[in-house]
Amino acid sequence: MGKTDMSVKVIFAIVLAVVAAIFMIQNLAVMDLSFLFWTLSMSRSLFTLLILAVGIGLGWLLHSLHNQKRSNARDNKSPQP
DSSP: OOHHHHHHHHHHHHHHHHHHHHHHHHTOOEEEEEETTEEEEEEHHHHHHHHHHHHHHHHHHHHHHHHHHHHHHHHHTSOOO
């Protein structure tokens, strides 16, 4: 990976962060979230951030489980002495 690849990623991350900040500022209105017997009032931007964090966590967990499964399969294919 070259220096230009890293700078493109940094610029992309900065642009994405700015867009996310604008989105969060524009969605400060409070909303009611109902699930079964519970009702929770929170801002839309906080709810979106919460859902994003859950999605990132699940993605990381599934990715690590997939890598572990692939690593175990690769280890089991090694020739026996």
